[in-house]
Amino acid sequence: MKRRSxxxxxxxxxxxxxxxxxxxxxxxxxxxVGVVINxxxxxxxxxxxxxxxELIGSWQILMEHTLITVAEALLGLSASILLGAALGLAxxxxxxxxxxxxxxxxxxxxxxLFVLAPLFILWFGFGILPKIVVxxxxxxxxxxxxxxxxxxxxxxxxxxxxxxxxxxxxxxxRITRIPQALPYFFSGLKIAAxxxxxxxxxxxxxxxxxxxxxxxxxxxxxxxxGALFADVLIVVLLSLILYKSxxxxxxxxxxxxxxxxxIT
Amino acid sequence: xxxxxxxNVIKYYTVAPENGKKLNExxxxxxxxxxxxxxxxxxxxxxxxxxxxxxxxxxxxxxxRDYEGSIHVDGTDLKEKRVPVCxxxxxxxxxxxxxxxxxxxxxxxxxxxxLKKEAELIRPMLKEFGLEEFENYRPHAxxxxxxxxxxxxxxxxxxxxxxxxxxxxxxxxEITRIQMQDWLLDVWERYRxxxxxxxxxxxxxxxxxxxxxxxxxxxxxxxKDIRIDFPRPRSRDMxxxxxxxxxxxxxLSSLE
Numbered sequence: 001m002k003r004r005s006x007x008x009x010x011x012x013x014x015x016x017x018x019x020x021x022x023x024x025x026x027x028x029x030x031x032x033v034g035v036v037i038n039x040x041x042x043x044x045x046x047x048x049x050x051x052x053x054e055l056i057g058s059w060q061i062l063m064e065h066t067l068i069t070v071a072e073a074l075l076g077l078s079a080s081i082l083l084g085a086a087l088g089l090a091x092x093x094x095x096x097x098x099x100x101x102x103x104x105x106x107x108x109x110x111x112x113l114f115v116l117a118p119l120f121i122l123w124f125g126f127g128i129l130p131k132i133v134v135x136x137x138x139x140x141x142x143x144x145x146x147x148x149x150x151x152x153x154x155x156x157x158x159x160x161x162x163x164x165x166x167x168x169x170x171x172x173x174r175i176t177r178i179p180q181a182l183p184y185f186f187s188g189l190k191i192a193a194x195x196x197x198x199x200x201x202x203x204x205x206x207x208x209x210x211x212x213x214x215x216x217x218x219x220x221x222x223x224x225x226g227a228l229f230a231d232v233l234i235v236v237l238l239s240l241i242l243y244k245s246x247x248x249x250x251x252x253x254x255x256x257x258x259x260x261x262x263i264t
Numbered sequence: 265x266x267x268x269x270x271x272n273v274i275k276y277y278t279v280a281p282e283n284g285k286k287l288n289e290x291x292x293x294x295x296x297x298x299x300x301x302x303x304x305x306x307x308x309x310x311x312x313x314x315x316x317x318x319x320x321x322x323x324x325x326x327x328x329r330d331y332e333g334s335i336h337v338d339g340t341d342l343k344e345k346r347v348p349v350c351x352x353x354x355x356x357x358x359x360x361x362x363x364x365x366x367x368x369x370x371x372x373x374x375x376x377x378x379l380k381k382e383a384e385l386i387r388p389m390l391k392e393f394g395l396e397e398f399e400n401y402r403p404h405a406x407x408x409x410x411x412x413x414x415x416x417x418x419x420x421x422x423x424x425x426x427x428x429x430x431x432x433x434x435x436x437x438e439i440t441r442i443q444m445q446d447w448l449l450d451v452w453e454r455y456r457x458x459x460x461x462x463x464x465x466x467x468x469x470x471x472x473x474x475x476x477x478x479x480x481x482x483x484x485x486x487x488k489d490i491r492i493d494f495p496r497p498r499s500r501d502m503x504x505x506x507x508x509x510x511x512x513x514x515x516l517s518s519l520e
Contacts, residue, residue: 155355155357157353157355157357158357160322160325160327160351160353161351161352161353161357162370162374163327164325164326164327164349164351164422165370165371165374165375165422166346166348166374166375166423167374171374175359175370175373175374176359179359179361256360256361256402256404257360257361
């Protein structure tokens with residue numbers, strides 16, 4: 001028999017999409033030309049070429065700081081994944097628990113991090129632990145909330161069918177709800193991944209010995225705007241790498257989830 | 265003795281109040297449904313949409329015990345104890361992340377049965393269900409008819425010898441639907457189970473069934489119990505006979 005035509009969905013084009021790259025390059029060129037023509041001093045706005053020079057010049061020291069920030073971000077993100085998934089599962093499974101903690105979770109997201117970060121230093125010392133906690137505070141929320149949302153959303157027909165087969169509530173969760181909620185989990189994780197590095201940097205701003213945030217404050221205080229931009233460039237690249245890794249993991253885990261499914 | 269005995273079943277749904285009203289409204293869905301089904305009988309329940317056919321099947325499946333009157337299956341009161349049945353809905357509910365075999369193994373998996381043994385039992389059946397060689401395919405690679413057959417095979421592997429089929433071919437195109445009907449009768453004659461088949465397609469009901477129970481619009485009750493006296497195995501020719509048209513006319517007039 002024929003394959004259903006609705007399954008021949010358009011595939012994403014292979015290869016690189018040159019339009020955004022070309023456009024970004026154009027902006028960079030305009031930036032370079034603008035800075036050179038108007039003779040803008042470096043401490044106000046460094047040219048892209050100057051930023052690259054700084055990046056290469058301070059490579060050694062930048063990498064030392066990067067290592068710390070990456071460690072903080074990855075540890076914080078890992079904790080968020082483990083605890084966020086557990087909390088999301090508990091929220092999806094126990095209605096009472098959801099009603100109890102959900103408002104609290106929202107409140108944790110409304111307290112300014114600039115207040116929390118110094119408090120965490122008071123509580124957890126000057127090491128990397130308070131930074132990990134800051135990353136966790138930012139990242140667990142989207143993971144827990146989206147996962148819970150995916151678990152709650154269900155087709156009553158599917159549940160009925162499994163109930164008639166004699167499935168308990170936990171079995172229904174294990175067999176259909178959790179797999180169905182995985183795409184939701186990953187969309188939360190993608191949001192979390194973009195916050196991870198920035199969260200660590202922000203925590204370092206408040207007080208740390210090493211990290212891209214520390215380098216940033218030093219570069220700013222000494223008006224080395226070029227070095228500051230180089231630092232930011234690394235933050236951007238790291239965040240992109242993290243995001244892309246999650247996307248890649250999602251593609252592997254969820255490859256059979258979305259196409260032609262008759263469940264959602 | 266009859267296998268299913270429903271006596272004066274009354275079912276209300278509680279509807280959330282609309283703006284302004286404070287009390288929940290009670291909506292009468294089934295108003296005194298009584299019928300019997302013999303062992304190995306093929307009975308269709310026919311009625312307009314919203315008449316409570318699916319609700320009736322949900323009660324028989326033991327999914328809802330909040331009703332008045334009584335339903336007995338093999339002498340067991342459904343309000344007291346769940347009786348295992350086979351149940352199938354219009355949507356196939358195949359899990360897209362599982363292969364065909366893994367989907368069909370689901371009832372055994374939930375019961376905690378030996379999956380290897382079950383797979384050995386399923387394999388020869390795949391051929392009869394026209395699914396040979398597709399054991400390791402995922403549902404999205406199968407046609408609509410194949411998916412429905414896979415769902416039916418899974419239904420067959422559920423414990424219980426009553427099949428509750430809730431418009432199983434409702435989402436299929438006419439040609440596939442006809443093929444599926446022929447094939448369902450074929451399989452049924454081989455594996456005999458009691459079938460309760462919900463549909464709103466008159467031809468389908470008459471063609472497949474030993475008896476057709478016609479339901480009134482909501483609140484649903486059974487207005488006609490028609491015995492279909494065609495010999496089995498059935499053939500498509502009967503659709504053109506005057507006897508068939510007679511049954512059809514009888515059903516149509518009872519639906520008015």
